[in-house]
Amino acid sequence: MKETTHRFVETNGIRMHIAESGKGPLIILCHGFPELSYSWRHQIGVLGEAGFHCVAPDQRGYGQTEQPGPIGSYHILNLVGDIVGLVKALGEKEAVIVGHDWGASIAWHCALLRPDLFSAVVALSVPFLPRLEGSLPPTEVMKKMSGEQVFYQLYFQEPGRAEADLEADVRKTMRRTLYSLSGDSPPERRWRFMLDKSEKTLHSSSTPEALPAWLKEEDVDYFTEEFQRTGFRGGLNWYRNIDRNWELTSFLDGAKIRLPALFVAGEVDPVVTMYRKAYDTLQRNVLHLKGKTLIPGVGHWVNQERPDEVNQLILEFLKSL
Numbered sequence: 001m002k003e004t005t006h007r008f009v010e011t012n013g014i015r016m017h018i019a020e021s022g023k024g025p026l027i028i029l030c031h032g033f034p035e036l037s038y039s040w041r042h043q044i045g046v047l048g049e050a051g052f053h054c055v056a057p058d059q060r061g062y063g064q065t066e067q068p069g070p071i072g073s074y075h076i077l078n079l080v081g082d083i084v085g086l087v088k089a090l091g092e093k094e095a096v097i098v099g100h101d102w103g104a105s106i107a108w109h110c111a112l113l114r115p116d117l118f119s120a121v122v123a124l125s126v127p128f129l130p131r132l133e134g135s136l137p138p139t140e141v142m143k144k145m146s147g148e149q150v151f152y153q154l155y156f157q158e159p160g161r162a163e164a165d166l167e168a169d170v171r172k173t174m175r176r177t178l179y180s181l182s183g184d185s186p187p188e189r190r191w192r193f194m195l196d197k198s199e200k201t202l203h204s205s206s207t208p209e210a211l212p213a214w215l216k217e218e219d220v221d222y223f224t225e226e227f228q229r230t231g232f233r234g235g236l237n238w239y240r241n242i243d244r245n246w247e248l249t250s251f252l253d254g255a256k257i258r259l260p261a262l263f264v265a266g267e268v269d270p271v272v273t274m275y276r277k278a279y280d281t282l283q284r285n286v287l288h289l290k291g292k293t294l295i296p297g298v299g300h301w302v303n304q305e306r307p308d309e310v311n312q313l314i315l316e317f318l319k320s321l
Contacts, residue, residue, distance in 0.1 A: 002048035004041075005195040007305065008064075011077065017064035018086070020055045022048025025317075026092045028083060029056040032101020032125070033235045034061045034166070035178060038222050044305030044316070050315055054250030057086060059103070061150065061234020063226050071159065074237040080109050087117055100124040100276050100303055101271070102238055111259045112252060120260040120321055122314055124302050125271050127263060127278040131252045137243040149194040154199050156239040163257035165200045166232045171224045173202065180205035180222070181300035183268050190299075193274050213306045255288040260318040264291075264310060266298030290317055 002021040009016050019037045021044045029040040058065040060082050061074060061172040068074070083106060087095050097118045099107030104126035113122040131139055133192065142151045156162045166173045187274040189206035196203075211217065255290035262280060265272050272279055283289050293313060295306050303310045 001045035009086060009089040011089050012081040013085075014060060014064070014066040014068065015083065016060075016086065017058045017083065018055050018300060019044055019057075020048075020053065021045050022053050023215045024051045024053050025221045026055065026087065026095040028086065028095050029054065030059060030083065030103030030106045031062070032099075032103045033238065034174070034223075034227065034232055035101065035103075036223065036226055038063075038106070038219075038226075039304060041219075043311060046307075046311045046313070050318075051153060051227075052318070053092075055086070055090065057082075058097050058159055059106075061230075061237060063230065067230060067234040069239050072244065072273060074234070075111055075241040075248060078106075078318045079106050080113055080239070083110055084114055084117060093117075094119050096120045096122070096321075098122040098124070098314065099126075101126055101220055101300070102235075104281055105129070111257050111261070112255055118259065120262075121257065122264070122316070122317060124128065124261045124263075124310070125265045125269055125300055127272075127275055127282050128257055128261075129275065129278050131249055132246060133253055134178075139243050139244050146194065150195070150197055150199075152193050152195060152204065153239050153242065155195060156236050159240070162201050162236055163231060163233055165202055166258035167227075170228045171220065172228065173208065174220055174223045175211070176202060176205040176207050178206035178213065178223075178301065179214055181270060182212055182215075182305055183266055183297045184214075184301070184305075185207075185250075185297035190268070191270050193270060199217060204283075212305075214301075214307075218273070221222055241264065243299055254311070258288065260288045260317075260321055261269045261286045262313065263289065264293045264302060266302045266305065267294040268298065269300045269302065271300055284309050292318060296320060307318075 019076040104123035192204040
């Protein structure tokens with residue numbers, strides 16, 4: 001397997017940390033919440049060995065990449081702009097974009113906004129979600145949907161609230177989050193996207209008696225040390241721009257993905273449950289969908305839980321282009 005190296009680049013006004021491996025056509029791997037470039041540790045070297053220049057950034061607000069102060073700095077156009085600037089900083093003219101969780105949303109928007117720069121898209125866990133039409137901003141729709149409960153993305157909206165919960169014991173947060181959204185947690189202990197009004201965000205997850213086989217203590221150590229240093233504010237600010245993103249993208253009403261695309265997720269991923277309609281109708285909005293796979297027994301962290309299967313699916317897709 002190719003060695004992974006690390007360096008910093010300047011992109012879109014911020015200093016970004018990247019992990020990279022290999023030479024050849026550029027592939028960019030975008031992580032989700034609460035994750036880091038480290039989440040792609042099983043993909044970077046494999047894709048580098050297969051003849052690609054594989055690059056995984058700590059995205060804006062995460063890890064060793066800069067964490068701008070204003071909440072408004074984390075809107076979707078800046079997040080896409082960071083990746084566009086990364087391609088240019090690497091001296092490349094095009095790239096395949098791969099994303100997981102929030103990174104999948106960035107990948108889909110890269111495909112929408114710069115199809116001249118991105119030649120194909122791979123999304124893990126989060127299917128393409130067409131822009132919400134109508135006059136109500138997304139958080140208002142969430143409130144109506146939640147009824148007497150609280151949707152987790154609404155809980156994240158108040159600055160400082162979720163930070164206090166997640167940062168009180170970062171190791172506990174990471175162990176519970178990585179376990180409860182995985183396929184190894186039984187249904188009754190699996191993460192819930194709805195909270196009772198009296199609950200805090202960690203009440204929707206469970207503490208594992210032992211780590212799943214795919215997750216090592218050294219992995220938890222890495223995530224814990226990084227988030228102890230940075231806190232969770234940067235990643236939470238992505239959620240605090242949901243309404244702003246909707247306001248900025250009215251021009252995307254009805255837009256469809258026209259690049260070659262692959263979608264992969266775990267069969268028991270709670271996010272797939274949450275966005276099941278978008279998954280079932282994916283072909284309507286992703287016009288050149290080459291594959292749509294749910295891996296049995298796998299939860300949200302599909303590229304970490306089943307790296308060999310995910311790597312094979314990505315490589316087969318890349319060879320088909």
